Amino acid sequence: MVEADIYKRIPASRRMLAGLVLALSNFMVVLDLTIANVSVPHIAGNLGISADQGTWVITSYAVAEAICVPLTGWLAQRFGAVRIFIVAMAGFGLFSLLCGLSPTLGMLVACRIGQGVCGAPLMPMSQTLMLRVFEPEKRGRAMGLWAMTTLLGPAFGPILGGYISDNWSWHWIFFINLPVCALCVFAALALLRPIETERAQVPIDGVGLFLLIFWIGCLQVMLDIGRDHDWFDAPEIVALAICAGLGFLVFIIWELTEEHPVVDLRIFRHRGFSFGVAGLALCFGGYFASIVVIPQWLQTSLGYPAVDAGLVTAFTSVFALVMSQVAARLLGKVDARIMVSCAMLWLALMALWRATWTSGADFWTLAMPQLVQGFALPFFFIPLTTITLSAVEPNETASAAGLQNFLRTMATAVATSLVLTVWGDGQRVARSELASKLNPDDVQRMLANSGVSYEQGRLLISNMVEQEAIALAVDHTFMLTAIILVVSAIVIWFSPKPKGPVDTSAAH
Template sequence: MSRPTETFTLLSPRHRLLAGMTLALSNFMVVLDLTIANVSVPHIAGNLGISPDQGTWIITSYAVAEAICVPLTGWLAQRFGAVRLFTMSMLGFGLFSLLCGLSMTLGMIVACRIGQGLCGGPLMPMSQTLLMRIFPPQQRGRVMGLWAMTTMLGPALGPIVGGYISDNWSWHWIFFINLPIAALCIFSALTLLRPVETERVKLPIDYIGLALLVFWIGSLQIMLDIGRDHDWFGDPMIVALALMAGIGFCIFLIWELTEEHPIVDLRVFRHIGFTSGVFTLALCFGAYFAGIVIIPQWLQISMGYTATWAGLAASFVGMSAMVIAPIVGRVVGKLDVRLMISSGVLWIGAVTLWRAHWTTDADFWTVALPQLVQGFGMPLFMIPLTTLTLGSVRPEETASAAGMQNFLRTLAIAISTSIVLTGWGDGQRVSRNEMVGTLHPDATLADLTSRGFTQEQARQMVANLVDAQAMVVSMNHVFFIAALVMFAAAALVWLAPRPMAKVDTSSAH
């Protein structure tokens, strides 16, 4: 028999608070793992005796597995129940984290990272869905504010935590630190969340849909990850992967839309509020990640920052977001969410445009201040957008909608990362060639050699200066384009109809 709609009445206020903190913590752990391993790849590669290029498979394997599993969340929640799925996923995530830390070969750590990604994929949408189930409607805005803070803070803190652990302890501990958090979340789920378990529906397994999903997402993710190293479509293998992803995606769409029991419920896109919201989310997160990808690398490569200080400069966005998120959570039900979303996105776009004027003379606060200011706009974007998207679908579709929303965000991040790094690299080469064509370095070289530098040292100094300038010019171009994408996304959200009443999403299955 189905649970009552008012599932929040089954928990006491104290239990709701503890459960909410546990779910937010679980989301933070999974989001943190998206970036914590990035700065540790050189340490892992050196320890395992592999090349840095091989080491990137540690990141790729996790991203592919998570991208495949996230859209399956709705089907898995129906099949096993939301609380059971959360508990099983957390148990698997903790187990594979332990095995990742114990890995001694590339094959073992890649296999364990795949397991970690498969188990971690449902945790983000499930934490979101369960939060909506255990809190009453008037508190959900504030609760989603807490959830949004963990989503924003995780990627910013990942490089800091990963760099500090790798430099001062051992790379193994970037995985071991997940174990106590996983144990706490499992215990809390078993003791607190059982009363809000959802009904289990024994649906047939859509094996063809699952195979098509794995095929096209795997092909796309691998293409995005190795494309830059293989000259993109100049390499037949990249062309083949692109064709496989494109054809697989088209067949997948046709199959899932005509299948009686699809593995991924694409019918949620019939709700214009959900569709416009998730595409706004995808565009914004893609543009937002331009800064997360570029800024730490620029600070370390060109500006002489350590991994820890580079991560710290980028992390100020999370600090200011934590201050404003509770306030946004309180007013989200009182204002037109489209206006809040559009204002937040425009704010972030304006800050991104501010960054497009950096120079090589930028000091720490020149870099950190825009991050701090941007944080005030992030909750205005994240919290109302979640309310709009999940409030636009039917209650029984909430788990599928949450999974699809997180899937599109993950996919946007993957695509954005590849596009941004490629554009940044190509822009550097173009800018460098333009600078070299207009330079007249003879006087500078003569001055440097008169100061005791050899001819080769003088040339290298000039070359380094040109490279540094080309890097920052190209970065500014990327930020300018990212700002334009933000402004377009701010307009896109107005395609959604104005929410006329509060939609109860607590009965997600």
């Protein structure tokens, strides 16, 4: 809970400025989750790596952020929310600089991990401090501003990343963070120190943290490199799978018996929370699949510049911003489960719409499902918080919110790896099927009659088959995500109907 008069420590003339700084910091962190998506082909080409390896830039950031989110509460209690915010912001700027200067994939991934570690506290801390800056009657409007930046970040990320990659260099998608970080650090030092939270000597679950890092690290490395090593035919993949499985089991046992666990797994005893976050993870993973696949397909196969690929991806947020106010007004008047399940089914319909795409699709054919999809997003994100947090005890709200954010971020990383594997396997299957039905001799004879040489004909046929195989694999991928989204819509009904108002001030 927020002290009733804590806001009085900041002069009224400075509160709006402090709120804007906090909203800007949240916008930057959310932006960085998607800004690199459309830049992956540029990064891969510049560093001399495959596009699959380039996606480590996305997953490394997401995994590091997910692991560190559960530590946010302990860090704030131990060192103070304002102090952690300032240090994390400075660290985020430092690692952004190092990301932009990285000459190799190894250094870039390591620095993205550093970005994720520093970025993890910024989103929840900005929300916590936002509530301390404003008087009670203005906190709802302040959280609306904060939520708006959460929606705008994914919208501007692909557009900004695409423009920078096409017109400047991929390095600048990280360099642009530096002035924002500097502004936020100096503004926080000048404005936020009066509302610092109280500090206390709180124990840390070191063993649980180690186990968390161990099993998630093994799992994510296995998912990222598995497709390049023929999965379980490679001994290193088998070893990683065993380590991830054993580490996960030991982690569960330890956390359930630890007095001060790093992740409070006891919260899963609440049916509403368990099925709510299960639906969240499934739906967010299915939703994020389009954010990963579409930009790469448009750039690597259809020849789209990065900025156009970013525009197609970002259209989702146009109607999401408009409908967010409608969703907020309906909350409490309509069963939250109806809102969430209808939104999930709407997202599934959009996935089915994408499953009809062909390699000859024009810009608006690609953009329309993204645009229409935006209607559903606020009805998924906003009510789902009510479903999950209303199911837990009031003293468990902060832990439940942190665990929910952890699972959402992990779903992003896992979905990125899995969707690329499904897409890659689909390409190989489609290529084999197309080649088996193609009569190359007849095609080459027709091409030769048109003046095309034998070698040119072979290359032309190969490129056509490859392009169509990739398009068919995209359709197959979205068909599977549609199924996952329908399952998530069903899962949410295993949660009980939310009762009464929910204090979402701890949600992040």
